[in-house]
Amino acid sequence: MPEIRLADLKQMERNTRRHIILDAALTLFAEKDFKSVTVREIARQAGVSIGTIYNYYPNLTELFLDVFLTSAEEITRLLNLTDPKSPPDLEKVCEVYITYLNDNMTFYQMMSHFMLGGDLSADATRKLDDIMKALMDRIEAALAAAGIRENLRLTAHALFSALNGIMISYARYPGKSDDDIRRHTLRLAKIIARVFKTASPSLV
Amino acid sequence: MPEIRLADLKQMERNTRRHIILDAALTLFAEKDFKSVTVREIARQAGVSIGTIYNYYPNLTELFLDVFLTSAEEITRLLNLTDPKSPPDLEKVCEVYITYLNDNMTFYQMMSHFMLGGDLSADATRKLDDIMKALMDRIEAALAAAGIRENLRLTAHALFSALNGIMISYARYPGKSDDDIRRHTLRLAKIIARVFKTASPSLV
């Protein structure tokens, strides 16, 4: 039955092409603010025409979302790899997460854009929600491993929120270098991790 | 010395005109997502031409920043008014802040836009930093009133971050109504307030 195989190959080819565009976008996002990247730039970087971009993505938003999802999977994987032998340490998980956000500010910018912006298709919304949930689950697992039992889900929500808030509050810190910001956000992450470890059992 | 008075009056007049544009923008932001509000819409709402907008603001970003600063002053005032007789309660301060964010999502969208987006003039950056610092100071005062003494400044940073993170994480909650989101974000705010009250003295 060569038909099925051929169809599969075609699909793989299509995915490869899609990946070329995705990689071009990723390259550009590493260089500059994601809001200022244009279709024309992505097309040039990928070596295709504008129209081809729209053959693989219905619009720029969905392309950006694809980039975001790729990064989100990466950070989820990183979090799952923390300290594979011993049980995951809460402070370590927070540190890895904040380090990733420092290294990938476009990821955080996109997260804020998609979470607050709206105007996503139903399909895109589902994808976004799924990946955010996966991230949350990872945080929850770390909390569970830290011995938190009561209100586990709610506490995980609060911790996840707290971590996400660090960057929005201090990504721009007047008169500080990137290194200073990294140090400061990591210190805040540590504080938040400790606060949750210390106080959680006594919550209502 | 009538010259000085006249100059003052002119300045007041100019400020009044500026306010007409500001109010028009505020009205539109209450109706729809701030990213989708156009210069033409603001001009129509304010009853002036496009060019006049640019007479009072060098570009749309500065106009948006002005709207943001207006809201930021309002929330700072609200926070200062919480429970004027008794010492400010930490949970109450968190509740007021999160309630305001729920009622004024455009404010939060703008905060995230300006804090993460960049491309502000030097003057705009200073204004933004000032108002964020004022907000922070208010949180710090509430923590101090709650009895926190050690690492006050750093703890205030962490708490401020945590509160800001609530909205970015849960403003979009799959399948939940606005009321549900309000309830959930307020619950998270309460948890965070308690966590900080309980655990802070034992921090390093």
Added chain:
DNA sequence: TTGACATTTTGATCATAGTTCAATAGCTTG
């Protein structure tokens, strides 16, 4: 009041963005 000068307002105009789609090029298959 008048006329000359200064200030403010106006909106057509420009550059650039995302998006569309008829024409073209490239493959596949009978």
Added chain:
DNA sequence: CAAGCTATTGAACTATGATCAAAATGTCAA
């Protein structure tokens, strides 16, 4: 090889923020 299908192309369309010469309005000394 030819017919038909699919993928690619980029000029063209709409809408955006921003500009600026011209017009309207305001100011004030003579």
